[in-house]
Amino acid sequence: MTDDQETSDSEDTAASGSATLPPHLRPQSERLQCHKSSVCSRSYFVVVMVFFHVYIINVIALLFYVHYISGQDDASPSRDAPSSDHRHQQPQQQQQQQRTESRRPPSKAEFLRDVSLTRIEGIRVGHVQTVSLVPGKVHEMRTLSLKPLLFEIPGFLSDDECRVVMQLAQLKGLMESQLMVQDGQEELDKELNLSPEEIFNLLDINQDGQLQLREILTHSRVRDGIWLTPENLREIYAGLKADKDGNGLLSLEEFRLLSNDAFQRFLLQRGVKRSQLVRNSRHTWLYQGRGAHQVLQDIKTRVTRLTRLPSTLVDLSEPLQVVRYEEGGHYHAHHDSGPVYPETACTHTRLAANTSTPFETSCRYITVLFYLNSVEGGGETAFPVADNRTYDEVSLIQNDVDLLDTRRNCDKSNLRVKPTKGTAVFWYNYLSDGRGWVGEQDEYALHGGCVVTHGTKWVANKWINIDPDYQRQARYQRLVSRQPEEEEDDEGLALNSDLQSSDIHQDL
Ligand code: OGA
Ligand code: CA
Ligand code: FE2
Numbered sequence: 001m002t003d004d005q006e007t008s009d010s011e012d013t014a015a016s017g018s019a020t021l022p023p024h025l026r027p028q029s030e031r032l033q034c035h036k037s038s039v040c041s042r043s044y045f046v047v048v049m050v051f052f053h054v055y056i057i058n059v060i061a062l063l064f065y066v067h068y069i070s071g072q073d074d075a076s077p078s079r080d081a082p083s084s085d086h087r088h089q090q091p092q093q094q095q096q097q098q099r100t101e102s103r104r105p106p107s108k109a110e111f112l113r114d115v116s117l118t119r120i121e122g123i124r125v126g127h128v129q130t131v132s133l134v135p136g137k138v139h140e141m142r143t144l145s146l147k148p149l150l151f152e153i154p155g156f157l158s159d160d161e162c163r164v165v166m167q168l169a170q171l172k173g174l175m176e177s178q179l180m181v182q183d184g185q186e187e188l189d190k191e192l193n194l195s196p197e198e199i200f201n202l203l204d205i206n207q208d209g210q211l212q213l214r215e216i217l218t219h220s221r222v223r224d225g226i227w228l229t230p231e232n233l234r235e236i237y238a239g240l241k242a243d244k245d246g247n248g249l250l251s252l253e254e255f256r257l258l259s260n261d262a263f264q265r266f267l268l269q270r271g272v273k274r275s276q277l278v279r280n281s282r283h284t285w286l287y288q289g290r291g292a293h294q295v296l297q298d299i300k301t302r303v304t305r306l307t308r309l310p311s312t313l314v315d316l317s318e319p320l321q322v323v324r325y326e327e328g329g330h331y332h333a334h335h336d337s338g339p340v341y342p343e344t345a346c347t348h349t350r351l352a353a354n355t356s357t358p359f360e361t362s363c364r365y366i367t368v369l370f371y372l373n374s375v376e377g378g379g380e381t382a383f384p385v386a387d388n389r390t391y392d393e394v395s396l397i398q399n400d401v402d403l404l405d406t407r408r409n410c411d412k413s414n415l416r417v418k419p420t421k422g423t424a425v426f427w428y429n430y431l432s433d434g435r436g437w438v439g440e441q442d443e444y445a446l447h448g449g450c451v452v453t454h455g456t457k458w459v460a461n462k463w464i465n466i467d468p469d470y471q472r473q474a475r476y477q478r479l480v481s482r483q484p485e486e487e488e489d490d491e492g493l494a495l496n497s498d499l500q501s502s503d504i505h506q507d508l
Contacts, residue, residue, distance in 0.1 A: 156424035169322035333448035352476035377454030410450035
């Protein structure tokens with residue numbers, strides 16, 4: 001092959017003009033002629049080769065330059081902007097003027113200079129580090145798992161603080177965390193007017209032409225918030241005579257014979273108990289900004305110190321959620337935060353998003369979970385796949401063992417945290433993107449509340465909201481901090497963050 005090429009190359013060159021070839025490479029007949037011509041001299045050849053190389057280097061340099069320039073222009077609307085982009089950096093005195101000008105989006109490097117996302121190192125499971133959260137006291141922070149990155153801090157809240165938070169929540173009133181029936185679903189079904197084949201195709205996640213139990217179970221949980229067990233489903237199949245060949249799978253033919261809302265009607269007839277929902281608890285939200293109870297403000301400050309994140313991010317996050325589980329209460333395994341898709345917008349930055357996206361999810365970079373009381377029986381927080389070496393989504397729901405089911409299978413979870421009054425646990429729901437910003441959702445952050453077997457369980461959640469799209473986060477932060485700048489009144493920020501929070505939680 002190489003030999004062939006060499007031969008044909010030299011032939012080409014000879015045909016188009018032999019001046020660029022060294023004499024020893026030329027055909028014998030030509031070599032003889034060349035001796036007479038100065039054009040064939042060695043120095044002439046060297047000069048030509050030098051020009052040729054300079055030309056090639058110039059072309060390569062030009063290509064690199066064009067690539068670099070277009071890369072930078074593309075990078076500004078993307079969250080993958082190179083972190084070494086310093087083109088837009090401005091001296092401090094120009095910043096004020098620039099803010100009132102074009103309001104161009106900051107580069108990632110520029111944004112990260114102000115808002116750096118520290119990630120606490122876990123080192124190894126069982127590692128203990130001391131942290132200074134309140135003056136004159138040190139707390140111990142123990143690493144519980146690396147996947148997800150999860151820590152436990154005993155005594156994070158004092159007994160008094162736990163009591164105040166529970167009392168404030170009671171004073172405000174708690175509401176059911178999950179409503180029994182989801183409205184609007186039927187209308188949506190009618191509006192879309194999908195054929196049985198189309199619905200079958202949507203449900204058949206692994207596209208094997210059969211509906212496995214887990215495909216139906218997952219769908220029912222997401223769509224109706226009803227937590228069916230494999231046995232429940234077999235019961236429904238039997239009641240509706242759906243699985244004619246009794247192999248536990250639904251073929252397209254079997255599926256076609258079912259009417260559109262057969263499952264829903266069957267469930268409604270039989271009645272759904274609260275214990276059959278994804279979540280069985282009550283909750284409320286407590287605002288933590290200016291004017292809030294001192295205990296709530298202190299907790300926020302402590303969370304900021306614990307997570308080592310900029311206080312603006314914590315200030316602009318959701319209020320404190322206080323949850324109460326009665327005996328028999330539970331919360332099946334779930335993610336606090338949604339996955340990152342380009343078409344998904346975060347609830348907290350929705351107002352600042354340029355486009356209206358059809359999908360919206362909570363973007364909770366960190367969850368800090370506080371235990372407000374010690375539970376008499378059950379109620380552990382379970383992490384079914386924490387530090388699992390062989391985690392694979394399909395294995396979460398096996399035929400009869402559903403690791404997501406915290407009423408039945410908490411004992412099979414890789415990690416369980418016992419609720420102890422005053423203890424805080426916290427974990428990252430997202431990985432890092434490796435460049436100081438939020439990366440992909442951490443699938444290992446799956447967790448749930450095991451069933452409370454004795455007594456009541458009180459917890460509180462502090463979620464720290466960060467948009468994985470740093471541009472949207474930046475735009476949102478500029479939007480909520482605009483008012484104080486213009487009015488020169490720093491109360492505007494608190495006012496705005498309150499406005500934003502109540503917008504997220506209309507139930508506040
Ligand atoms: C939650 C949650 C766990 C627990 O409220 O999102 O996961 O142990 N709670 O209550
Ligand atoms: Ca299938
Ligand atoms: Fe949760």
